[in-house]
Amino acid sequence: MTAAPAMATSAPGPGGQAALEVDSLRVCYAGLPAVDDVSLRVEPGQVAALIGETSSGKSSLALGVARLLPSSAVVTGRVEIAGTDLAGLPAREARRRRASLVGYIAQDAMAALNPVIPVGRQIAELFGVHRGMHRAEASAQAVRELARVRIDRPERVVRAYPHQLSGGMRQRVMIAMAMALSPPLLIADEPTTALDVSTQAEILGLVGQLQAETGSGILWITHDMGVVAELADVVAVMYAGRIVEQGPAGDLFDHPLHPYTQGLLRTRRDLRTGRPGAPLYQIEGSPPALSAQRRGCAFAPRCARRTEICREQVPELMTQGHNLQAGNGPSDASPSRPLAAAASPAGSASAAGQAPDARQPGPARADLLATGWLAACHHPEVLS
Amino acid sequence: MTAPAPNIEPEVQAGRRAATPVLGFESVSKYYRGLAALDQVSLSLDRGRALGLVGESGSGKSTCVRLALGLERPTSGRLTFRGADYPRSRRRLGTLRREVGFVLQDPYDSLDPRMRLREIVSEPLRAHRLRGRDTDQLVAEMLRAVGLGDAPLDSYPARYSGGGRQRIAIARALITDPAVLICDEPTSSLDVSVQAQIVNLLLDAKRTRDLSLLFVSHDLDLIGRVADTLVVMYRGRVMESGPAELIRSKPRHPYTKSLHDAVPADHPARRKMSTPANLPAATSHPAAGSTARPVVADSPVPAGSAGLAGSTGLAGSAVLAGSAVLAEPTGLAEPTGQSGPDCCVFVSRCPAARARCYAERPPTVTEADGRSHACFFPLAG
Numbered sequence: 067m068t069a070a071p072a073m074a075t076s077a078p079g080p081g082g083q084a085a086l087e088v089d090s091l092r093v094c095y096a097g098l099p100a101v102d103d104v105s106l107r108v109e110p111g112q113v114a115a116l117i118g119e120t121s122s123g124k125s126s127l128a129l130g131v132a133r134l135l136p137s138s139a140v141v142t143g144r145v146e147i148a149g150t151d152l153a154g155l156p157a158r159e160a161r162r163r164r165a166s167l168v169g170y171i172a173q174d175a176m177a178a179l180n181p182v183i184p185v186g187r188q189i190a191e192l193f194g195v196h197r198g199m200h201r202a203e204a205s206a207q208a209v210r211e212l213a214r215v216r217i218d219r220p221e222r223v224v225r226a227y228p229h230q231l232s233g234g235m236r237q238r239v240m241i242a243m244a245m246a247l248s249p250p251l252l253i254a255d256e257p258t259t260a261l262d263v264s265t266q267a268e269i270l271g272l273v274g275q276l277q278a279e280t281g282s283g284i285l286w287i288t289h290d291m292g293v294v295a296e297l298a299d300v301v302a303v304m305y306a307g308r309i310v311e312q313g314p315a316g317d318l319f320d321h322p323l324h325p326y327t328q329g330l331l332r333t334r335r336d337l338r339t340g341r342p343g344a345p346l347y348q349i350e351g352s353p354p355a356l357s358a359q360r361r362g363c364a365f366a367p368r369c370a371r372r373t374e375i376c377r378e379q380v381p382e383l384m385t386q387g388h389n390l391q392a393g394n395g396p397s398d399a400s401p402s403r404p405l406a407a408a409a410s411p412a413g414s415a416s417a418a419g420q421a422p423d424a425r426q427p428g429p430a431r432a433d434l435l436a437t438g439w440l441a442a443c444h445h446p447e448v449l450s
Numbered sequence: 451m452t453a454p455a456p457n458i459e460p461e462v463q464a465g466r467r468a469a470t471p472v473l474g475f476e477s478v479s480k481y482y483r484g485l486a487a488l489d490q491v492s493l494s495l496d497r498g499r500a501l502g503l504v505g506e507s508g509s510g511k512s513t514c515v516r517l518a519l520g521l522e523r524p525t526s527g528r529l530t531f532r533g534a535d536y537p538r539s540r541r542r543l544g545t546l547r548r549e550v551g552f553v554l555q556d557p558y559d560s561l562d563p564r565m566r567l568r569e570i571v572s573e574p575l576r577a578h579r580l581r582g583r584d585t586d587q588l589v590a591e592m593l594r595a596v597g598l599g600d601a602p603l604d605s606y607p608a609r610y611s612g613g614g615r616q617r618i619a620i621a622r623a624l625i626t627d628p629a630v631l632i633c634d635e636p637t638s639s640l641d642v643s644v645q646a647q648i649v650n651l652l653l654d655a656k657r658t659r660d661l662s663l664l665f666v667s668h669d670l671d672l673i674g675r676v677a678d679t680l681v682v683m684y685r686g687r688v689m690e691s692g693p694a695e696l697i698r699s700k701p702r703h704p705y706t707k708s709l710h711d712a713v714p715a716d717h718p719a720r721r722k723m724s725t726p727a728n729l730p731a732a733t734s735h736p737a738a739g740s741t742a743r744p745v746v747a748d749s750p751v752p753a754g755s756a757g758l759a760g761s762t763g764l765a766g767s768a769v770l771a772g773s774a775v776l777a778e779p780t781g782l783a784e785p786t787g788q789s790g791p792d793c794c795v796f797v798s799r800c801p802a803a804r805a806r807c808y809a810e811r812p813p814t815v816t817e818a819d820g821r822s823h824a825c826f827f828p829l830a831g
Contacts, residue, residue: 119641120612233507262506262668267712271723289642292714296723315718326643333646337671338716342694343500343678345653348646352611368643 083149085110085251085283086131091143093126093135098356100126102307104143108283108300110250115298115315116287117330121356123307124287128253131285132168133160148250165196169244169282173256175236179228185239186212186224192246211242216272234265238272245276252277252284258293270296291334295319303327306354306364309383313439323439323446325369363444371445383442470533472497472662473518473550473630478527480513480686487513489686489795490527492814495630500656500663502677502694504670504709509683511666515634518664520546532629548578551623553652555635557615561607567593568603570618574626592621596651613644620651624659631655632664637672649676670709674698682706685795688814692821702821702828705796794825802827 086108093101101123108114118124129135131145133152145153147167152160172178180188189211190204199207205224212220215238228236237257244252254273258266274297277284286297294301294315302312303326311324322328329349336347351368363369366376471494480488488510495501503511516522517529520536520543529536531550537543551574554560561570571589575581586603593601596617607615616636623631633652637645653676655661667673674680674694681691682705690703701707715721794800794807806826816822 119643263670263709264506264712267714267723270714274723290714291642292716295715295718296721298718319717319719330642333642334671334716336646337675340675342675342698343653345650346646346675348650349643350647352613352644353641355611 082109084108084146085112085148086114086285087144087146088127088131089144091127091130091145092141093123093130094140095138095356099307099360100139100356101130104304104307104309106302106309106312108251108285110283111277111281112299113277113284113286113297115294115301116285116304117289117291117294117301118287118304119289119353121306121353122304124304125255127304128170128255128285128287131251132164132170132253134170162196165192165249166247167249167251169247169249169252171237171240171244171252171254171257173259175233175240175257176228178240179236181228184225184227185231186226189224189239189243189246192243196247207246211246212239214245215239215242215276217242232265233261234268237261237265237269241269241273241276245280245282248280248282250282252282254284254286256288259288259290266293273297291330303330306358306360307356308364308380308442309440310365310443311441312383313441317439321448323441323448324365324443325371325445325447326365327441328449363442371447373445375444379444381442381444383440385440469496471495471530472532473664474528474530474533475514475517476528476530478517478524478529480510480517480522481525486686488517488524491683491686491688493681493688493691495662495664497629497662498656498660499679500653500665500677502673502680503664503666503683504668504673504680505683506668506709508685510686511668511683512634513686514683515552515632515664515666518630518632519550519552544578548574548580548626549629550632551626551628551630552632552634553616553619553623553636556639557607557612557619558639560619561615563607566604566606567601567618570607571622571625574622578626580626588625589621592625593618595624595655596621597647611644612640613647616640616648617651620648620655624655624661627659628661630662630664632666634666635668636665638667638669645672652676670698670713682709687795688824689796690821690823690825692817692819696819696821702830703796703823703825704800704802704829707829708799708801802829 084107086106088107089105091101091104092099100121104123104127106114106116116124116127126135126139130139130141131147131152133145135141141153145151150163150167152164152167155163179185186205186208189208190199190201193199193204193207194201197204208224209220212223217223217235217238223231223235223239228239231239240257244254258269261269270293273284284297286293288294298315300313301315301318302309303318303324304310305326311318311322311327318327319331322331326349332347333349340346349368354364354367362375362377362379363372363381366372369376473493473495475491475493477490477492478488479486479490491510491514493501493503493514503514505511513522517524523536523538531546537546565573568586568589571592572585575585575588589603590599593599593603598614598617598621601610601614601618607618610618631652636652637648640648649672652663652665656663663676665673665676667676674697677694679692680694680697682689682697682703684705689705690697690701697706698710701710711722714723792811793809794803794812797803797807800807804827810826812824812826814822814824815828
C-alpha cells in the first residue's frame with residue numbers, strides 16, 4: 067500500500083526521476099504514423115492531461131506506453147516508467163512487471179473486467195500473482211482496496227459480478243485494480259466518458275483524493291476540456307498524432323497559442339455563455355483520418371491563420387515564451403528539446419527550469435517559459 | 451380531438467398566444483413490468499421551438515423518445531400530435547411518422563454500411579411511398595442542405611467521418627419535410643470540434659424549416675444552449691421545467707442544482723471537485739450525503755438501490771433486455787421501501803430533504819415566470 071520511495075508526493079527537480087518519460091515515440095500501423103514523434107514527461111504526483119479527438123493518436127500513445135499495442139504496430143522511440151524501460155524488457159519479464167509499473171484505467175470497465183469472475187477475486191488475483199499472497203490474505207486485501215476507492219460495504223461488493231454494479235462502481239473497481247500495486251504511473255483512458263455527469267464528478271473527486279495519497283503520476287486521456295480543468299496540472303494537446311501545444315493547465319486555459327487549442331476552449335466557453343438558440347461557435351472541418359495525406363501542418367486545412375508555409379512545413383514544437391509579449395512572429399522562436407511539459411503538481415508557474423536550451427525570453431513572461439510551454443504553430447498568437 | 455386547454459407545464463410562451471402544441475404529453479406514464487419508466491410526465495413542444503430533455507441515465511429521456519416516435523404506447527396518459535391523439539392503427543401511425551423525423555446518437559450504428567447515400571437518404575420516401583419528384587434531385591438537394599453538396603450519391607457511409615455521417619442522418623430525417631425532429635444525443639458520439647457544426651445544422655433547420663426540435667441530452671451546457679425550454683427529468687418524473695435561461699441561471703429544484711454542480715469547471719482556477727467537501731450531493735455514498743442509503747442492499751442488484759447508475763443506455767431497453775439489468779434505476783423499485791410512489795424520487799440524494807419529502811409526492815407547481823417544479827422546498831430562484 068505504501069508508495070515506492072522514489073514516488074514522493076512533491077515534485078523533484080529536473081534531475082529527479084519522472085513517473086513517465088517518453089522520448090520521440092512513434093507508433094505506426096501499416097506504415098501510417100498514428101503517433102508521430104511525441105515526447106512528454108509526467109512527474110510523480112502530477113496529472114498530465116492528454117487531450118485529443120478521434121485519430122489524434124492519444125490511445126495509441128497510452129497503449130504504447132503500457133506496451134499493450136498489438137504486434138502489428140511498429141513502435142520506435144524511448145519510454146521509461148519510473149526509470150524502467152518496459153518496452154526493452156523481454157516479453158515475459160514485461161508481463162510480470164507491468165502491473166507494478168503502470169495501472170491502466172480503461173473507458174469501458176464492463177469490457178475490461180472479466181464478466182464471470184466476482185470483482186473481489188479479480189483484485190485478489192493481482193496480489194496473489196504479484197505479491198505472492200495466499201488466498202485468504204489476498205481476499206482481505208481486495209476488501210481493503212475497494213474501501214480505498216470509497217466503495218461502501220466492500221465486503222459485500224467483492225462478491226458481486228461486474229454486471230451487478232452500476233457504471234460508476236465498475237469504474238471504481240477498475241481504479242482499485244489499477245492502483246492496487248501502487249504503480250508509479252497511472253494511465254486513465256477516458257474513464258468518465260460513458261458516465262453520467264454526477265458519476266463523473268464523483269470519479270474525478272476520487273482520483274484527486276487518491277492521487278494526493280499515493281503520489282503516482284497520472285496520464286489522463288480525454289477529449290473534454292472540463293475534465294482537464296478539474297484535474298490536470300499540465301496539458302498536452304494532440305492533433306493528428308502530434309502534440310501541438312503543451313504547458314501548465316492554468317496558463318494554457320488563459321492564453322492558448324495554438325489555433326486548435328483556442329478553438330476547443332472557445333467552443334466550450336460559447337456553450338456555457340452563449341444565448342440559447344443562437345448559433346454556436348464552430349471549428350470548420352473535421353480531424354484528418356490516419357490515412358490522409360500528410361504535408362505541412364495537419365491542422366492547416368481547418369485553420370483561419372494558415373499561410374503558404376503551413377501547407378509546406380510541419381511546425382516544430384517549441385518554446386513560445388516570447389510570443390506572450392506584443393510581437394508574435396515566429397522569427398526568434400527557439401527550438402528546444404520538447405521534453406519538458408513539467409510544472410509542479412500544484413500547477414504553479416514557478417517550477418524549476420524545464421526548457422534548458424531556451425534563449426533569453428522577454429522578462430515579462432520568463433516564468434511561463436520556464437514552465438515549458440510549447441506550441442507547434444507557424445503563427446502562434448495570443449488572443450484576448 | 452383538440453385538447454381542452456390542458457394544464458400542461460411548461461407554459462413557456464409567456465406573452466404569446468398559447469397555440470396548440472405540435473407534440474404534447476399529458477400526464478403520460480409508461481410502466482415496464484410494473485416499474486414506472488415514466489411517471490405522469492407532461493410536456494409540450496410548440497411549433498418552431500426547441501424543447502430540451504435533460505437527465506441522467508434512467509431518467510426516462512429515451513422512453514419519451516420512443517413514445518414520441520410511436521414505437522411504444524403509454525401505459526396511461528395522452529400523447530398528442532397537433533392536438534389530436536396519437537393514432538392506434540399501424541397505418542395511421544405510419545402517416546404520423548412522416549411528420550416526426552429522428553436523429554439518433556451513433557451515426558455509425560444508424561446508417562446501414564451496405565447502402566449507398568442515395569438509398570439511405572431516400573429511404574423514408576420509399577417507406578412512406580412518397581413519389582413524384584425526381585428522387586436523385588431531392589436527395590442531392592437534401593445533401594446540399596446539410597453541407598454535403600459534393601458527396602457522390604453512390605458513395606457508402608464508410609467514406610465519411612462521424613460528423614459526415616450525422617449530416618447524412620439529418621438529411622435522411624429531413625427528406626419527408628417533418629414538423630418535428632427528435633434528436634436523441636445527436637452529438638455525444640462526435641468529436642468535440644465537430645459537435646458545434648452538427649448543432650448549428652439542427653438550429654439552422656429549425657429556423658429555416660419552421661421545425662420543432664425535441665432535443666435529448668445529458669449535457670446541461672449543450673442542451674441549455676440549444677433548447678428554448680428545458681425539462682429536467684429524474685427517474686421518470688419531471689423535476690423542473692421552464693425557459694432554458696432561467697433553469698440554467700437559477701435552478702429551483704435541488705436536482706437541477708446538483709446537475710449544475712456536477713458539470714466540470716471551466717478553468718483550472720475554479721475547480722469544483724478536487725476536495726471531498728465539494729463533491730456534489732449526487733454521490734451515492736453515505737460519507738457525503740446525510741440521507742444516503744446503503745449502496746448495496748439485500749437484492750443482488752446493488753445499482754438499483756443506489757439510485758444512481760453510471761452507465762448510459764436506454765432505460766426501457768435495459769429493462770426489456772433481462773431482469774438482471776433492472777439494476778438501472780428505471781423507476782420506483784426501492785428495496786428498502788423507504789421511498790415509494792408517494793414520495794419524491796430524488797429524496798435519497800437530496801441535500802435538503804425533510805420528513806415531508808419521504809411521505810408525499812411533491813405536486814408540480816407553476817410559477818409566474820413560466821417555470822414549474824416538483825419540490826416542497828425549492829431553492830430561492
